[in-house]
Amino acid sequence: MLKLSIHHLTIFRSRALFVICFFSLINVTGQSIDKNYLLGKFEPSEHLQFVKISDEHGQGSAKGGYLRKETYEAFVRMHDAAIKDGVDLIIISATRNFESQKRIWENKWEGRTNVEGINLTTIEDPKARAKLILLYSSMPSTSRHHWGTDMDLNSLENSSFESGKGLKIYRWLTAHAAEYGFCQPYTSKTGGRTGYEEEKWHWSYLPLSDHFLEEYIRTVTYKDIKGFAGSNVASSIEVIRNYVQGVTCIKK
Numbered sequence: 001m002l003k004l005s006i007h008h009l010t011i012f013r014s015r016a017l018f019v020i021c022f023f024s025l026i027n028v029t030g031q032s033i034d035k036n037y038l039l040g041k042f043e044p045s046e047h048l049q050f051v052k053i054s055d056e057h058g059q060g061s062a063k064g065g066y067l068r069k070e071t072y073e074a075f076v077r078m079h080d081a082a083i084k085d086g087v088d089l090i091i092i093s094a095t096r097n098f099e100s101q102k103r104i105w106e107n108k109w110e111g112r113t114n115v116e117g118i119n120l121t122t123i124e125d126p127k128a129r130a131k132l133i134l135l136y137s138s139m140p141s142t143s144r145h146h147w148g149t150d151m152d153l154n155s156l157e158n159s160s161f162e163s164g165k166g167l168k169i170y171r172w173l174t175a176h177a178a179e180y181g182f183c184q185p186y187t188s189k190t191g192g193r194t195g196y197e198e199e200k201w202h203w204s205y206l207p208l209s210d211h212f213l214e215e216y217i218r219t220v221t222y223k224d225i226k227g228f229a230g231s232n233v234a235s236s237i238e239v240i241r242n243y244v245q246g247v248t249c250i251k252k
Contacts, residue, residue: 040098040146065094068148071205078180087172093152096145109229141225149209152201161200185247195246210251
């Protein structure tokens with residue numbers, strides 16, 4: 001009986017190793033993901049599943065930045081295909097962890113960075129102040145940029161994609177990005193989408209981000225959204241329902 005037990009244990013371990021290796025290849029599991037990962041509370045440069053963006057592909061804050069390995073490999077394939085069509089895709093913002101997002105948020109909350117030309121310290125209502133920031137910037141712990149699946153490309157102005165070179169880039173992305181697993185999460189809100197304003201520059205690697213979104217909705221609560229100025233209004237403005245879930249990218 002002892003030998004039989006050991007034999008079965010060996011088989012079990014072999015099968016478990018196969019399952020782990022399989023899911024490591026696709027990096028999407030049916031199991032729970034560490035909540036700290038979903039909240040951005042980790043260092044991408046120290047995470048085994050993240051890789052550094054080459055200088056060829058990154059500029060601005062993305063220069064020397066990181067993405068999930070699967071995301072970056074898919075981007076490189078997309079980039080190379082786009083180049084053949086005369087389109088140069090450049091990552092200008094990549095993974096931002098909790099601390100990075102906190103700096104962006106608090107710079108706006110505390111008036112160091114104006115929002116829509118307004119110093120937000122002049123806005124007394126905290127919910128109104130938060131909603132102004134949330135036009136284009138996420139609360140820390142709620143950003144898709146935490147996951148290493150999302151990136152900003154070429155420009156942070158919608159107007160840049162409405163004519164000339166930028167329009168050519170946007171048309172190429174809308175025609176071909178899905179072939180490489182990417183989608184635009186924040187499209188026009190005319191169809192009833194809630195949350196952030198349209199961002200033609202923001203693209204997400206859906207094979208991973210869709211799973212992370214499901215896990216976020218399943219495991220994260222408002223008690224987890226804390227540790228930054230203005231976090232106390234997250235629940236009252238329903239930031240998870242209205243913003244985290246306010247996306248076009250949903251796997252069918």
